[in-house]
Amino acid sequence: MREWFEDEAFWRELYPYMFDERRFVQADEQVRRIMKLTGIRRGAVLDLCCGPARHAVALARRGFQVTAVDRTRFLLNKARRRAQSARVQIEFVRADMRDFVRPGAYRLALNLWTSFGYFDNKDDDLRALGNIFKSLKPGGVCVLDVFGKERLAKIMNPGTVTRHDDGSLLVQLHEIFDDWTRIRNEWILIKGNRARRFPFHHTLYSGQELIDRLRQTGFASVKLYGDFDGQPYGPDAPRLVAVARKQ
Ligand SMILES: C[S@@+](CC[C@H](N)C(=O)[O-])C[C@H]1O[C@@H](n2cnc3c(N)ncnc32)[C@H](O)[C@@H]1O
Numbered sequence: 001m002r003e004w005f006e007d008e009a010f011w012r013e014l015y016p017y018m019f020d021e022r023r024f025v026q027a028d029e030q031v032r033r034i035m036k037l038t039g040i041r042r043g044a045v046l047d048l049c050c051g052p053a054r055h056a057v058a059l060a061r062r063g064f065q066v067t068a069v070d071r072t073r074f075l076l077n078k079a080r081r082r083a084q085s086a087r088v089q090i091e092f093v094r095a096d097m098r099d100f101v102r103p104g105a106y107r108l109a110l111n112l113w114t115s116f117g118y119f120d121n122k123d124d125d126l127r128a129l130g131n132i133f134k135s136l137k138p139g140g141v142c143v144l145d146v147f148g149k150e151r152l153a154k155i156m157n158p159g160t161v162t163r164h165d166d167g168s169l170l171v172q173l174h175e176i177f178d179d180w181t182r183i184r185n186e187w188i189l190i191k192g193n194r195a196r197r198f199p200f201h202h203t204l205y206s207g208q209e210l211i212d213r214l215r216q217t218g219f220a221s222v223k224l225y226g227d228f229d230g231q232p233y234g235p236d237a238p239r240l241v242a243v244a245r246k247q
Helices: 008-018 021-038 054-061 073-086 123-135 149-155 207-217
Strands: 044-048 065-070 090-094 106-111 136-146 159-163 169-177 182-191 194-203 221-225 240-245
Touching (some): 008 073, 008 194, 021 054, 054 065, 073 090, 106 123, 123 136, 123 207, 136 207, 207 240
Parallel strands (some): 044 065, 065 090
Antiparallel strands (some): 169 182, 221 240
């Protein structure tokens, strides 16, 4: 059976609400902070689950050799167009994160904006981390950025409604399940008289759980931050950012 993230329509229909221009501008600043946080300023970088290449383009502009991987055709097409209009060279690869591996190729591997934990089988998360680990050079760094479980436990609310500039309404419903290990979301997009439902779910990670997974994968050191600016992680931090180093 297909999993929710394999549905191209999910990414196509929700694209304008997920990836507005403001998010592209933010990505450039995030890349600057990631460079400072990791100390890596050049070389080969993997943007795994690159989406429309928000970070990949910013990295390429700063002189990195970028491989950008994603499994969604629609988003890769957007990404290619972005790279073309920015006049940067990026290697785009259509692949699933459970399969993509290029041993010893990268100094830096990024998995950003909650692109981790989508699989029904939680062991697949470990497989994806294993691929990242193998793809890094010795001394290479992985940056993983998700919404932390500690934060969610503090601010969890069952739903929100947002009105967008195009007049559409986006209803976002949330429910925790599977012993507080996963979140089930339902986004309902209402345009005029038409409503479409987009259910999806993913695994939630606490700071310690993410450290454990990364260590189990083989990373020698793992540090957590609450955002790309290096603030401490905790229930008030906007993000859970793990910086894991390969020996
Ligand atoms: C929330 S978006 C984030 C995109 C990008 N990292 C960013 O910050 O804009 C999640 C991305 O993960 C991709 N994705 C989901 N499951 C994947 C998988 N199994 N293998 C590769 N890419 C996947 C989706 O196509 C989408 O581009």
